[in-house]
Amino acid sequence: MTSAHGPEESVPALELDSLTKTFDETRAADQVSLSVPRGSWTGLVGPNGAGKTTSLSMAVGLLRPDSGTARVLGVDVWAEPVEAKRRLGVLPDGLSLPERLTGGELLDYWGRLRGLDRDLTRDRSEEMLRILELDRAERNGTLIAEYSTGMRKKIGLATALLHAPEVLVLDEPYEAVDPVSARVLTAILRRYTDGGGTVVISSHVMALVERITDRVAIIADGRVLADGPLDLVRGDDPVLEDTFVRLVGAREVGEGDLAWLGF
Numbered sequence: 421m422t423s424a425h426g427p428e429e430s431v432p433a434l435e436l437d438s439l440t441k442t443f444d445e446t447r448a449a450d451q452v453s454l455s456v457p458r459g460s461w462t463g464l465v466g467p468n469g470a471g472k473t474t475s476l477s478m479a480v481g482l483l484r485p486d487s488g489t490a491r492v493l494g495v496d497v498w499a500e501p502v503e504a505k506r507r508l509g510v511l512p513d514g515l516s517l518p519e520r521l522t523g524g525e526l527l528d529y530w531g532r533l534r535g536l537d538r539d540l541t542r543d544r545s546e547e548m549l550r551i552l553e554l555d556r557a558e559r560n561g562t563l564i565a566e567y568s569t570g571m572r573k574k575i576g577l578a579t580a581l582l583h584a585p586e587v588l589v590l591d592e593p594y595e596a597v598d599p600v601s602a603r604v605l606t607a608i609l610r611r612y613t614d615g616g617g618t619v620v621i622s623s624h625v626m627a628l629v630e631r632i633t634d635r636v637a638i639i640a641d642g643r644v645l646a647d648g649p650l651d652l653v654r655g656d657d658p659v660l661e662d663t664f665v666r667l668v669g670a671r672e673v674g675e676g677d678l679a680w681l682g683f
């Protein structure tokens with residue numbers, strides 16, 4: 421099968437072209453362009469307020485850009501939202517969840533929204549709840565309102581995975597997740613990319629991104645400063661953090677700053 425972009429195989433999993441968004445005076449995303457190959461795992465890194473969430477939200481159809489386009493496997497997210505969202509699994513920033521449901525009930529509901537067969541939803545839900553170690557909470561009837569921050573991340577991830585999408589876009593998936601669960605999460609996502617799926621995550625944790633992803637995009641002040649395979653972006657720098665600080669600029673705490681904290 422071919423598309424307007426040529427043979428289907430060569431169509432990027434995610435292609436952002438000049439995405440721009442301004443909030444009042446703030447240019448949160450400034451001509452953000454990014455091409456994410458299929459089967460890759462990309463880490464989007466940048467300081468607080470760099471524009472990561474804004475860019476990812478526009479990329480997945482949650483925030484309308486002022487200009488620019490986003491395509492998922494060649495499908496325009498804003499022109500053909502249903503088609504694009506079929507291919508996408510999303511863990512948004514500040515995900516709001518139905519607090520009065522258990523995790524299993526949420527997945528059952530989510531499966532129906534996605535038009536999945538009920539047995540299939542149940543089988544996948546049970547497996548994910550077990551692997552993500554949410555099964556005990558489920559047996560105890562724990563409501564999402566009673567979940568910890570890390571548990572909320574995990575159930576959010578399960579909703580993103582439930583319909584087995586081809587592309588996963590996860591905003592800070594490791595935030596508040598304990599180290600053991602983080603390993604499980606990495607193993608799940610690694611298996612997913614090995615099977616041909618594509619992952620894009622945002623994170624502040626440079627060492628984590630360096631360890632698990634194969635591509636990186638560095639963003640600051642709404643602009644992409646570097647992107648590509650990890651080794652190429654890092655160049656001669658020993659660690660990605662050095663590249664990041666070199667591109668973004670370091671902020672020092674001066675000698676006299678916060679002097680009132682001394683005892």
Ligand SMILES: Nc1ncnc2c1ncn2[C@@H]1O[C@H](COP(=O)(O)OP(=O)(O)OP(=O)(O)O)[C@@H](O)[C@H]1O
Pocket residue numbers: 443444446447448466467468469470471472473474475
């Ligand atoms: N809804 C909004 N209204 C006004 N300004 C916004 C809004 N959303 C984001 N911004 C601004 O846009 C800029 C980029 O924010 P964004 O949340 O995309 O950054 P980020 O890289 O995800 O940051 P963090 O790492 O702190 O989560 C910031 O200056 C932020 O204050």
